[in-house]
Amino acid sequence: MKDKEPTSLKAISQTTRPYPSTPRPSSQTPRTGPRYFPQNVLTNDDDMEQPLSILPEYPSSPTSPPDTPTPAHREISEPSQPADLLVFREFTVTTTTPQEITAIDAKDSDLNKSMHAPGNVIVDQTMDAPPSPPTSRIQTVEEETILAHLALADANRSALSQNGINHRTILPQFTPTPIGGFPKVHMAHSAQIFDHLDNKVLLAWFQVEHPKFMVRVFDLSGKDVAENTAITAERIRASISIIADFVHQEAPPIRVSPPQPQGGRGAKEFPVGFLVHKISEEARNLIVNQRIWSSTNITFEALPFNCPSPPELLFCLSGFTTSDANIVRKAVVDVWAHDDNRHHIDDAFSMCGFPDDELVYQATRDLIHSVRVETLDFKVTGGLSVPRFNIFATSPTNDAKTWTELRGFLRILEYPTGLDGCGIAAALFPCQICHSLAHPCGLCPFPLTPQWNGPKLNNRSTANSTRLPGRNRGGR
Numbered sequence: 001m002k003d004k005e006p007t008s009l010k011a012i013s014q015t016t017r018p019y020p021s022t023p024r025p026s027s028q029t030p031r032t033g034p035r036y037f038p039q040n041v042l043t044n045d046d047d048m049e050q051p052l053s054i055l056p057e058y059p060s061s062p063t064s065p066p067d068t069p070t071p072a073h074r075e076i077s078e079p080s081q082p083a084d085l086l087v088f089r090e091f092t093v094t095t096t097t098p099q100e101i102t103a104i105d106a107k108d109s110d111l112n113k114s115m116h117a118p119g120n121v122i123v124d125q126t127m128d129a130p131p132s133p134p135t136s137r138i139q140t141v142e143e144e145t146i147l148a149h150l151a152l153a154d155a156n157r158s159a160l161s162q163n164g165i166n167h168r169t170i171l172p173q174f175t176p177t178p179i180g181g182f183p184k185v186h187m188a189h190s191a192q193i194f195d196h197l198d199n200k201v202l203l204a205w206f207q208v209e210h211p212k213f214m215v216r217v218f219d220l221s222g223k224d225v226a227e228n229t230a231i232t233a234e235r236i237r238a239s240i241s242i243i244a245d246f247v248h249q250e251a252p253p254i255r256v257s258p259p260q261p262q263g264g265r266g267a268k269e270f271p272v273g274f275l276v277h278k279i280s281e282e283a284r285n286l287i288v289n290q291r292i293w294s295s296t297n298i299t300f301e302a303l304p305f306n307c308p309s310p311p312e313l314l315f316c317l318s319g320f321t322t323s324d325a326n327i328v329r330k331a332v333v334d335v336w337a338h339d340d341n342r343h344h345i346d347d348a349f350s351m352c353g354f355p356d357d358e359l360v361y362q363a364t365r366d367l368i369h370s371v372r373v374e375t376l377d378f379k380v381t382g383g384l385s386v387p388r389f390n391i392f393a394t395s396p397t398n399d400a401k402t403w404t405e406l407r408g409f410l411r412i413l414e415y416p417t418g419l420d421g422c423g424i425a426a427a428l429f430p431c432q433i434c435h436s437l438a439h440p441c442g443l444c445p446f447p448l449t450p451q452w453n454g455p456k457l458n459n460r461s462t463a464n465s466t467r468l469p470g471r472n473r474g475g476r
Contacts, residue, residue, distance in 0.1 A: 190307035211284035222270025299454030317423035352399040
């Protein structure tokens with residue numbers, strides 16, 4: 001039988017130089033001469049101990065990392081290309097990262113190459129074909145949704161970690177917020193908290209950085225504030241410090257700046273507002289949002305350091321012989337909607353920046369529709385009821401001049417009815433407890449608040465005043 005000719009380099013190597021553990025068949029005839037090898041390819045038998053130099057350097061497979069350290073580089077002379085033994089190809093050696101090696105190992109595993117592997121399509125690829133570029137992966141709808149929510153995670157955590165605007169803070173030292181909130185304190189104008197304040201002090205307060213807010217103390221007139229400035233300021237600071245410590249443990253010291261009257265101590269009118277600053281924004285928001293803070297030591301109202309909108313209270317009407325607020329409201333709406341009066345309201349709104357006439361007419365309609373009436377149960381000597389009616393409306397503009405002129409015009413009008421008399425404007429006086437213009441002291445709603453700690457009817461100044469012994473204020 002004719003022996004098969006060796007067809008591979010491995011077979012040639014084993015034939016010419018067998019491994020020590022491989023017995024050499026004695027029946028085979030040695031294959032030498034130009035029939036089997038070209039000239040100058042094989043060395044003499046005496047040089048067999050030298051490394052075989054005809055083996056081309058094959059690059060290590062990029063798909064399997066070496067298990068042992070890379071040996072030192074050794075140069076091997078490149079043989080000339082044999083005529084009929086091997087066909088040489090060019091190889092490209094690439095480097096891979098450990099992550100790519102792990103992925104490639106998983107891809108080249110036996111399980112992945114199995115015919116049972118899903119989506120395994122066997123495609124022949126030549127050795128000299130360039131590697132396929134990585135394809136960009138398109139995110140699924142679920143993945144996009146998850147990433148979108150993760151991008152907003154910090155904002156959601158921050159929102160849930162803070163109390164809402166109407167959150168009721170319960171501190172045992174203060175009266176809790178009643179259902180529906182505390183009664184509103186109505187002022188003559190939006191900046192009344194700054195009335196009678198020295199101009200230099202006001203400019204200095206303007207330069208104080210935010211967060212800051214204003215405080216008006218219950219049951220203290222401007223003269224009381226001027227006589228007991230330091231004590232009142234310290235009581236305010238102590239109460240606000242309790243609230244600030246509730247928001248932030250070991251909060252920095254709060255500062256309270258007292259007012260100074262225009263014209264000094266000889267002035268006839270005195271300011272009542274204190275400036276609170278050097279406070280965190282969270283504590284400021286909590287105090288201003290609850291607004292009323294009443295303890296056994298002091299009761300005050302917290303106000304933002306701005307003029308948010310014109311007051312809703314316009315004036316008070318008396319002269320009606322009915323106590324029905326609906327009849328009074330109809331009389332007010334009819335008078336304001338009269339052609340002459342409506343045109344006057346239109347002219348006032350046209351001067352405050354509305355871009356066209358249609359918006360001016362809409363502002364007039366909104367003002368008329370916003371009218372509401374509140375009944376005050378006034379009584380005269382003998383217990384006879386003589387009701388009065390507060391007239392409220394929401395301004396469609398924040399322009400101070402326009403609102404002042406409009407209120408002055410509406411206040412001088414008469415409001416007649418067919419059967420229940422004619423209403424005319426009556427004077428308003430501030431409540432000596434809460435400073436509101438909407439009611440006299442005897443009708444103040446604050447002492448009726450559950451768990452009220454502040455001043456009460458017929459017992460004024462027991463909580464907030466620091467009057468000297470023997471001073472009599474019962475006639476006020």
